[in-house]
Amino acid sequence: MLDTELRTMINEVKDGRMDRRGFIQRMIALGLTAPMATQILAVGGVAMAQSPAQYMPTKRGGGGPLKLLWWQGPTLLNPHFATGTKDQDASRIFYEPLASWDLDGHLNPILAAEIPSIQNGGLAADAKSVTWKLKPGVKWHDGKPFTADDVVFNWEYATDPATAAVSSGAFGDATVEKVDDLTVRILFKVPTPFWANAFVGAYGCIIPKHLFAEYKGGKSREAPNNLKPVGTGAYKFVEFKPGDLIRGEINPDYHMANRPYFDTIELKGGGDAVSAARAIIQTGEYDYAWNMQVEDEVLLRLEKGGKGKTIYAVGGDIEFIAVNSTDPNTEVDGERSSMKTKHPILSDIRVRKALALLIDRNAVQKVIYGRAGRTTSNYLNGPAPFVSKNTSWEFSIEKASKLLDDAGWKPGADGIREKDGKKLKLLYQTSINGPRQKTQAIVKQACQKAGIDVELKSVVASVFFSSDVANPDTYAHFYADLEMFQIPMTQPDPVLLMRRYHSRYVATKENKWQGSNFPRWVNKEYDAAVDAAETEVDPVKRAALYIKCNDLMWQEGVMIPVMHRVKVGATANALRPVMSGWANDLDNLQDWYREATG
Amino acid sequence: MGQYVLRRLLIAVPSLLGISLVLFTVLALAPGDPFGDLATNPNVPPEIALALRAKFGLDDPIYLRYLHWLAAMAQGDWGFSFASRTNVDTLILQRLPTTLYVIGSAQLLALAIAIPVGVFAATRPYSIFDQIANTLAFIGFSLPTFFTGLLFILVFSVKLDWLPFVYSTDVKGTGIHWVLEQIKQAIMPVMVLGLFQAASMTRFVRSAMLDVIRLDYVTTARAKGLGQATVIVKHVMRNAMIPVVTLIALQIPAVFGGAIVTEQIFRIPGIGSLLISSILSNDTPVVMAVTFVFACLVVFFNLIADVLYGWLDPRISLR
Numbered sequence: 063m064l065d066t067e068l069r070t071m072i073n074e075v076k077d078g079r080m081d082r083r084g085f086i087q088r089m090i091a092l093g094l095t096a097p098m099a100t101q102i103l104a105v106g107g108v109a110m111a112q113s114p115a116q117y118m119p120t121k122r123g124g125g126g127p128l129k130l131l132w133w134q135g136p137t138l139l140n141p142h143f144a145t146g147t148k149d150q151d152a153s154r155i156f157y158e159p160l161a162s163w164d165l166d167g168h169l170n171p172i173l174a175a176e177i178p179s180i181q182n183g184g185l186a187a188d189a190k191s192v193t194w195k196l197k198p199g200v201k202w203h204d205g206k207p208f209t210a211d212d213v214v215f216n217w218e219y220a221t222d223p224a225t226a227a228v229s230s231g232a233f234g235d236a237t238v239e240k241v242d243d244l245t246v247r248i249l250f251k252v253p254t255p256f257w258a259n260a261f262v263g264a265y266g267c268i269i270p271k272h273l274f275a276e277y278k279g280g281k282s283r284e285a286p287n288n289l290k291p292v293g294t295g296a297y298k299f300v301e302f303k304p305g306d307l308i309r310g311e312i313n314p315d316y317h318m319a320n321r322p323y324f325d326t327i328e329l330k331g332g333g334d335a336v337s338a339a340r341a342i343i344q345t346g347e348y349d350y351a352w353n354m355q356v357e358d359e360v361l362l363r364l365e366k367g368g369k370g371k372t373i374y375a376v377g378g379d380i381e382f383i384a385v386n387s388t389d390p391n392t393e394v395d396g397e398r399s400s401m402k403t404k405h406p407i408l409s410d411i412r413v414r415k416a417l418a419l420l421i422d423r424n425a426v427q428k429v430i431y432g433r434a435g436r437t438t439s440n441y442l443n444g445p446a447p448f449v450s451k452n453t454s455w456e457f458s459i460e461k462a463s464k465l466l467d468d469a470g471w472k473p474g475a476d477g478i479r480e481k482d483g484k485k486l487k488l489l490y491q492t493s494i495n496g497p498r499q500k501t502q503a504i505v506k507q508a509c510q511k512a513g514i515d516v517e518l519k520s521v522v523a524s525v526f527f528s529s530d531v532a533n534p535d536t537y538a539h540f541y542a543d544l545e546m547f548q549i550p551m552t553q554p555d556p557v558l559l560m561r562r563y564h565s566r567y568v569a570t571k572e573n574k575w576q577g578s579n580f581p582r583w584v585n586k587e588y589d590a591a592v593d594a595a596e597t598e599v600d601p602v603k604r605a606a607l608y609i610k611c612n613d614l615m616w617q618e619g620v621m622i623p624v625m626h627r628v629k630v631g632a633t634a635n636a637l638r639p640v641m642s643g644w645a646n647d648l649d650n651l652q653d654w655y656r657e658a659t660g
Numbered sequence: 661m662g663q664y665v666l667r668r669l670l671i672a673v674p675s676l677l678g679i680s681l682v683l684f685t686v687l688a689l690a691p692g693d694p695f696g697d698l699a700t701n702p703n704v705p706p707e708i709a710l711a712l713r714a715k716f717g718l719d720d721p722i723y724l725r726y727l728h729w730l731a732a733m734a735q736g737d738w739g740f741s742f743a744s745r746t747n748v749d750t751l752i753l754q755r756l757p758t759t760l761y762v763i764g765s766a767q768l769l770a771l772a773i774a775i776p777v778g779v780f781a782a783t784r785p786y787s788i789f790d791q792i793a794n795t796l797a798f799i800g801f802s803l804p805t806f807f808t809g810l811l812f813i814l815v816f817s818v819k820l821d822w823l824p825f826v827y828s829t830d831v832k833g834t835g836i837h838w839v840l841e842q843i844k845q846a847i848m849p850v851m852v853l854g855l856f857q858a859a860s861m862t863r864f865v866r867s868a869m870l871d872v873i874r875l876d877y878v879t880t881a882r883a884k885g886l887g888q889a890t891v892i893v894k895h896v897m898r899n900a901m902i903p904v905v906t907l908i909a910l911q912i913p914a915v916f917g918g919a920i921v922t923e924q925i926f927r928i929p930g931i932g933s934l935l936i937s938s939i940l941s942n943d944t945p946v947v948m949a950v951t952f953v954f955a956c957l958v959v960f961f962n963l964i965a966d967v968l969y970g971w972l973d974p975r976i977s978l979r
Contacts, residue, residue: 131826135937137744145743146697226711228704265703283745303754304744305937306929307829330826332937333927337813341826345817348826524942528696529709535691538699549700558702576706 069165070374117321118638119655123312125323128637128654131351133338135305135331140288141267142220142227148331150264151352151648155310155327156203156293159266160194160213161258163644165375167445167554169258170650173197173208173268173294173317175244178257189253189599194261196244200317202270203292203299210240213261215271224279229265236260253597255604256555263553264646269293296322296652305331316652323655336360342632343370349637349656352647354630357496358432361630370634374433377643378444378551378559379627381435383421383490383505383544384581385414385620390489390541397571398534398541401582407486408543412469414619416462417544420508421624423455429504430497431625438626442612444643445554447601450609453616455623462512471513479513491519491535491542493526498546501624516544531574538575540582548627554644556608557596563615564592583620668966672959679955683948684729688722692942694742716742729948739945743938748949751934758829759918759930761842762849767915769854770861771908777858778865782873783892793862800859805852809925812848823848827928849926853919857911864907868900909965913957917950 074080119125136152144150160174169177175195178184184193200208217238220227237249238260248260260266270292277285291299294317297310308329312322330348338351339361346369354361354372361372389403407413423437439455442448471479471486479486490505492498499520506516519542521535526547534541551559561567562578565585569577588611595607615621631647633639636657640650695712698704713719717728732739738748781790817825824845831841872878873896881895918932927933931950938946 137741137941138746140745143745145695223711224715226708226715228698228708230708231703231705259703283740288745301830303829303929304741304746304751305934306755309830328830330828330927332929332933333826333924337825337925337927340813340818345821345825347817347824522692524692524696524940527699528692528942529699529706529713530691530693530696533691536699547700549702552701552703562702573706574710576710578702578706 069376073374073376117653117655118657119320119323122314122316122320122322123325125325125656127326127328128324128350128656129348130327130329131333131338131341131348132329132331133333133335133351133353136308136329137304138288139291139299139302139308140269140285141265142216142225142229142269143282143288144228144264147264147353147646150267151646152308152329153267153291154264154295154646154648155297155308155329155651156291156295156299157267157269158293158295159263159268160196160261161266162263162649163554163642164650165640165642165644167642167644169262171197172652173200185257187599189250189255189257189597191247191249192257193241193245193247196246197317198244200294201315202272202294203313204270204273206270206272208268208270208294209243210246211243212268212271213246214238214240215275216268217260219269219274219278219282222279225282227282232259232261232265234259253599255595255597255599255601256553256557258555259553263649267293297324297327300326307331318652321652339364339372339632342634343367343372346370346634349634350639350647351632354434354632355495355497356630357430358434361632362432368635370632372433373631373633373639373641375629375631375641375643376436376444376626377629378442378554378556379548379629379643380438380441380443380551380623381501381546381548381625381627382441383417383546383622383624384540385417385622386540386543386545386581387584387620388582390543395571399539399582401568401570405543406484407488410469411619412465413471413486416465416469416512417509417514418619418622419456419458419462419465420505420512420514421455421622422457422504422508423624424457425504426501426625430500431627434628434630435625436628438623439616440612440626441615441621441623442556442559442608443623443626444551447605448556448608448612450612450616452609452613457508459508459511466512466514473513477510477513478515485515486513487515487517488543489517489519490544490546491521491526492546493523493537494520495523501546529576536575538569538577538580540569540580545580546624551644556611560592560608560611561596563621564589581620583618585614585618588614664970665963665967668963672963676956676959679959680730680733680948680952681726683951683955684726685722687944687947688725690942693718694942694944696942729945733952738949741938741943741946743941743943743946748945751946752931752949752953755918755929755931755934756916758827758928759923759932760915762827762846762923762928762930763853763915763919765846765850766853766857766919767911769850770857773854773858774861774865775904778862779869779892779897781862782866782869783888785870790866793866797859797862800855801863803856804921805856805919806921806925808856809848809852809922812852813925816848825926827926829929849919849922849928852925853922861904861907865900865904868903869896872896872900906965906968909961909968910958912961913954916957917954 132148134148136148138149139153141153141157144153158172161169161171164170171177175197178192178194202208219225220229221233235251239247241247273287273292274285289302296313296316298313300309300311302308310327312325335355339354339356341347342351343364344367365371385408386405388399389405390399392403394400394402427435427437439453440450466479471481474480502518506518509516525533525535526537528536537545563583567577567579568582569575569580591607591610595604598604629643631641638655638657640653695709698709717725740747741751777793781793784790813825816823827845831838878895881891918930920932920936923930923932935950
């Protein structure tokens with residue numbers, strides 16, 4: 063029984079989409095006893111530290127080819143330049159970090175000999191330094207030894223401003239020093255409870271010093287190995303055609319026993335998600351495809367074919383509606399949505415609360431997301447210790463109407479509410495994307511019933527999500543009343559996700575709209591909780607602080623959660639991929655294998 | 661004649677400059693930026709996106725960026741892709757063989773169908789054969805390639821499981837097996853494109869033939885007692901092919917430009933799919949290079965067509 067599959071089923075039980083009896087019956091069919099099946103469920107419900115996925119093969123290689131289909135073709139192979147998941151995945155085939163995240167958001171050592179902890183002396187009690195011990199005997203694909211010098215070099219390379227590496231954010235203002243050939247120490251200026259950002263996961267992949275030392279800073283683009291990676295990974299580089307094809311072959315000197323299973327790997331890029339799903343599930347031409355942004359209805363239809371199936375991994379990605387705190391229709395010193403203004407309608411908490419009551423999450427989940435989404439009332443949806451149990455959501459047009467009545471918005475002749483001769487009219491924007499437009503329609507309908515006139519706007523994704531300073535339609539400019547999109551949670555710690563709405567990061571003309579607090583929300587209590595959590599070493603207190611942050615957002619109604627999104631992949635029946643909601647699809651590639659019988 | 665060619669060449673230079681200026685301005689004014697993906701990622705500090713923009717010169721004024729591009733292009737430097745940081749010429753050369761193979765085969769297929777069918781239909785206008793050919797041609801060019809492509813996939817890949825629908829540049833095997841695999845995976849895209857082209861070309865060949873077939877000299881040839889085949893092949897076709905040859909010459913740039921839709925459907929790594937993915941990621945240098953090459957080809961083949969006209973009908977080059 064596949065770990066991921068089991069988890070998907072456990073999650074289904076948790077959400078009530080499969081009943082306990084159905085689960086236990088399926089387990090019995092697989093040869094388990096009923097008490098054992100119940101136990102699995104209990105363990106799954108707690109979802110605490112589990113060992114990483116079981117790996118069955120007893121020898122290296124012999125698994126034939128592994129064929130992957132990424133509908134966005136990777137375009138570069140240097141992890142420090144990777145501009146999206148597609149490039150991170152491509153780099154990850156050849157390069158490795160010190161550790162990666164497993165299914166539950168726990169660390170799993172890759173190039174590290176062990177995970178630092180206070181017990182083994184790796185973590186300083188004041189959380190101001192972390193010492194990583196490296197695995198001995200690891201070799202680069204060209205035979206040179208992997209040492210602490212390589213790790214230190216990666217820090218120098220990424221944090222050199224002239225390199226303009228996207229991985230530099232993982233280091234913050236930390237410094238990295240070599241202790242001995244197989245030990246490195248990361249020193250932080252302030253206590254850093256989330257110390258596992260540098261050298262971990264997608265941005266933590268390590269490139270060899272001996273091949274990149276000459277190409278640091280301004281010359282970074284000229285390195286010949288940007289296109290011919292020489293890493294420590296399970297597969298060695300063979301061929302790369304940007305946007306089209308990546309080929310690799312087994313690394314016979316790989317540092318993990320019995321791994322990898324496949325003899326060759328091929329990653330084909332291009333096309334669209336639906337036809338990728340078809341090539342895996344229906345025709346079986348390929349083994350695995352990532353990121354199935356396809357309506358569940360279509361996937362269910364394809365799955366009747368039987369050559370493949372979809373798999374799911376729960377992380378913390380959240381689709382939400384942000385409420386503008388400032389007035390988008392008034393210009394102050396040449397700036398709309400200026401911090402000097404207050405939103406004329408939405409600054410009344412009763413209106414915001416009414417809006418939160420008008421999101422029919424059940425309908426959105428049922429009609430649009432299916433298995434790929436879960437209803438939620440939280441902005442912060444994982445890992446488990448950080449999830450608030452103090453919030454709840456409901457869909458009620460009556461309650462919303464009552465709140466609006468109380469706020470002084472009275473229905474006019476046309477059914478639209480008015481106050482002081484002004485109509486209750488809101489502009490609701492999002493990016494162009496099937497599920498988002500459908501969600502907009504569902505929300506608009508409910509709002510109409512409550513007497514709110516909602517105007518919908520959709521912007522091409524490449525514009526909406528751009529950092530283009532001159533474009534007024536980006537999400538950061540936020541020249542609308544409401545806007546909806548998804549923020550991915552790229553690691554199992556809330557620090558970056560929650561820091562975004564600190565008042566220090568308000569997006570304004572002054573900082574060229576590069577601030578992450580685009581709803582321009584200012585709340586002293588929230589700021590204080592975020593600041594405290596960033597340096598709080600006690601995990602229980604820290605979790606409480608983030609739960610408080612989440613609850614403040616909920617009480618204030620500035621961020622209305624719509625859907626907790628689940629990662630979806632398509633896999634051949636016999637393939638056993640390791641998919642984690644806390645890592646990229648290929649972050650545990652060395653553990654993938656194929657079962658002899660599907 | 662030489663003067664005529666020279667004159668046409670001199671006109672081509674300013675028109676290419678004009679085209680490049682328009683292309684560049686439109687691209688520079690287009691919204692979005694190549695590092696948009698970084699904007700919602702909480703792990704990437706916004707300063708990095710700003711630094712990248714500055715590093716790649718995206719914040720310079722448009723005229724300065726254009727002059728840089730022009731100067732580099734004049735020295736044969738095509739620039740590098742923002743997305744893959746690879747040189748643009750490498751990217752294009754990597755994709756060109758596949759495009760030429762698939763789109764070229766489709767054009768050949770189209771010709772192989774269109775000329776005989778068009779000629780035969782024109783010799784028997786309004787016969788059953790002509791009616792059927794016409795109907796099929798109308799159906800053929802009214803069905804868009806994205807529709808027929810999907811239909812082919814559903815029938816030949818999903819239902820019958822005969823052909824693969826993901827085009828692979830990395831075909832395993834050697835010798836005859838390799839050749840067979842290459843042919844097998846190209847069948848669907850070539851058919852989809854070829855039939856679409858053939859449909860419109862058939863109509864064109866037929867009408868060109870009909871124009872000539874009614875002329876007096878054809879009647880004279882028949883009156884002299886020449887056989888039907890000789891009249892059609894030697895007298896009619898030779899003259900009717902002049903506009904057809906021009907049409908083909910003007911379509912050759914399209915062979916190099918790839919077929920955007922078909923390449924996307926079958927995941928053919930050709931120029932067309934390179935263009936579309938670059939447009940989606942706002943990768944200006946690649947879009948600029950591909951569209952400019954395309955413009956050059958159009959101008960060049962126009963020139964050839966002009967010269968060809970001049971050679972076929974000397975009165976044109978004297979004017």
